[in-house]
Amino acid sequence: MRHDQIREGRLTGERNTLIARYLSSMEADRRIASPDLRVDMAHLVMLNRQGLIAKEHAQKIATALHRMYTEGIPDEAFDERFEDIHAGIEGELIAKAGIDSGGRLHLARSRxxxxxxxxxxxxxxxxxxxxxxxxxxxxVLIRRADEHTGTVMPGFTHLQHAQPTTLAHHLLAYEEAxxxxxxxxxxxxxxxxxxxxxxxxxxxxxFPIDREMTCRLLGFNxxxxxxxxxxxxxxxxxxxxxxxxxxxxxxxxxxxxxxxxxxxxxxxxxxxxxxxxxxxxxxxxxxxxxxxxxxxxxxxxxxxxxxxxxxxxxxxxxxxxxxxxxxxxxxxxxxxxxxxxxxxxxxxxxxxxxxxxxxxxSDRGFSTATELADTLVREFGLPFRTAHNIVGRAVRSKEITLTVIERAGKEISGISLQEMGLTEDRIRDALDPGLVVAAKKVAGGPAEEVICDAIRIRSGILKDHNETMQMQRRALQDAEDELVSMIRGLIEA
Structure with missing residues (x-):
């Protein structure tokens, strides 16, 4: 039966189950059991290299650690009699290698x-x-966006129809986030x-330890x-x-x-x-x-x-x-x-x-009205606030026609937009959701050509991130391979 070797020197008495469970971190420690083995191995290799542990003791510890590394940590190491997995694994080492060898691994470190x-x-x-x-x-978001570069949909602010956009534009917004x-x-x-x-x-x-060595063997930068x-x-x-x-x-x-x-x-x-x-x-x-x-x-x-x-x-x-x-x-x-x-x-x-x-x-709730106001600015030279008020007056009347716009223009600013060249066809084009979206060609907008550029850019950024991840994975694996090789070298020495 395993016992908590850490308590033996300073403390007396056996804890009851309630206190043992209250203090134990064993359930949370299951996620760091494998890392703890690697930490033990790196510490052992370093102690041996620094001459802080004799060869015969290092060999016994290395053999026990390598067995746990390859075969799995025994269930006994997770017993709640131990306060944590560190004590549990040390208890296993002492049980397998003996106190004279297993008890030496904790030299120059703390839990x-x-x-x-x-x-x-x-x-x-x-x-x-x-x-x-x-x-x-x-x-997935980039690929689905690529499928829907021309899929016009309503955009919302305050959960109200605001302006038309595309599904691709919407999906890429989340991809950027x-x-x-x-x-x-x-x-x-x-x-x-x-x-x-x-x-x-x-x-x-x-003790004259080598922190840089354990740092390297554990894959730290x-x-x-x-x-x-x-x-x-x-x-x-x-x-x-x-x-x-x-x-x-x-x-x-x-x-x-x-x-x-x-x-x-x-x-x-x-x-x-x-x-x-x-x-x-x-x-x-x-x-x-x-x-x-x-x-x-x-x-x-x-x-x-x-x-x-x-x-x-x-x-x-x-x-x-x-x-x-x-x-x-x-x-x-x-x-x-x-x-x-x-x-x-x-x-x-x-x-x-x-x-x-x-x-x-996509055009419900007069969501294309902004483009009509922009048209009055671009093509007829109106101040935006005047154009905004004219179109807003038309929206209030529940219909946007040449007659309504003409009346609003005269009431608000005393101008005749019809005489300036505004036609029913031009109003209809300005209110067409597809044409509204196509006009938004500024970087970051929903026009199809802009979205296609954005998809290429986002795909490139994702590729760069993936390459960085793979580089980090390889570095960690290389460090672990070196560590395990050094442990095997101790066993075979």
Whole structure:
């Protein structure tokens, strides 16, 4: 039977189950069990290289660690008698290699720098996984936009018909928002990917360790300079959660539109049945449940960020046990975001858009009136405010005809637009949704040629982001391969 080797020296008495569970972080630690093995291996290799552990002890520890690396960590290491996975794995090492060998691995380190390192290893892996899902979503949005560069639809402000646009323009708006979150995640990765290992409890160590070596073997880009900050800083977790909160807020906005668009009131989109549910009592119902759940999980992720932030705000330097309560919020935010991005990509990929319905709605509520006002400015030299008032007067009368415009022009500014050359055909063209969209050729607008350029640009940016991700993945894998090779070398020495 395993026991908590850490308590034996200073403390007496066995904890009851309630206290053991209250103090244990084992459930949250399952996500850092694999990183903890790599931290142990890197620390061992470094201790051996620095002459801080004898060859025979290093060989026994390396053999036990490599077995757990290849065969999996035994269930006994996750027993709640241990406060955390670090103690659990150390207990396994002592059981397998003996106290004289296994008890030497913790030389020149603390659980404080160990957990901080493990968290950063796992978070950087999670960043790359989420970035991959976000990239898939962005690829879907770009591809669907490319299918609908000429699909005219109404645009809205205040949920009121505002001006016509295209579905491609609408989809690319979300792609740009998700692209910024991808940029934030890549920037977060750079700050996460710094090594605390070697900081010990908070004041470093008197042993001649090599922090740069463990930094390299664990795939970090650099070490954290101040040992006190290294073990107690969790701003990387706050940054991760804040970025995920923004990402999920944008996902929630898209879900809100899918919910509205799929309603019988709007009928702009049909969501695939696998993303929907029906009613237990109303057989006709098709409810957009995945979109609704995701909208709710956006609040869950925001709540995780707030909880983590409040946990940190009153903590003095350096390590405090409160930090253990932050970790489940971090994992919660990451898990909900990762699942949501994958589902949202599938939901958008399979959505069927009702392009005829969109076009019919594109000029409702006089949504093309702005273009008519612009026409009066461009072609007849009116001040925009005068043109705005003339068209507004026509809208108030519920019809926009040459007669109504002519009367409004005389009432507001004493001019005859008909005498200046305005015709019924020109008014009709100015109010045509397709022509209105085609006129918006400024960069960022919905005109088809502009959208096609935007699709090429967005695709290029996505390609660059994907290449950066692949470079980071290769760097991490290369570091792990080197680490495992060095462990095998210790075993075979």
């Amino acid at each position: 404080n720098d160990e957990v901080a390192t493990c968290l950063r290893i796992r978070v950087r892996e999670d960043i790359l996984e989420i970035l991959t899902s976000v990239a898939t979503l962005r690829e 998700f692209s910024r979150s991808a940029e934030r995640l890549l920037e977060t990765f750079a700050r996460v990917n710094r090594s605390p290992l070697g900081s010990a409890a908070f004041a470093s160590t008197g 650099s070490i954290l300079g101040n040992s006190m900050d290294a073990v107690s800083g969790r701003d990387f977790a706050l940054e991760m959660l804040s970025t995920l909160t923004i990402l999920m807020a944008d996902a929630s906005r898209l879900c809100e539109e899918l919910i509205l668009w799929s309603s019988a009131f709007v009928e702009f989109v049909e969501l695939d049945d696998i993303y929907c549910s029906t009613s237990s009592i109303m057989p006709q119902k098709k409810n957009p449940d995945c979109a609704e759940i995701m909208r709710g999980h956006a609040g869950t992720v925001a709540g995780a960020f707030q909880s983590a932030l409040v946990c940190m705000k009153g903590l003095p330097m350096s390590y405090n046990r409160d930090l253990q309560t932050l970790t489940p919020h971090l994992w919660n935010g990451i898990s909900h975001t990762a699942a949501s991005m994958e589902i949202l990509a599938g939901m958008m990929d399979t959505a069927v858009f009702n392009v005829e319905r969109m076009y019919r709605e």
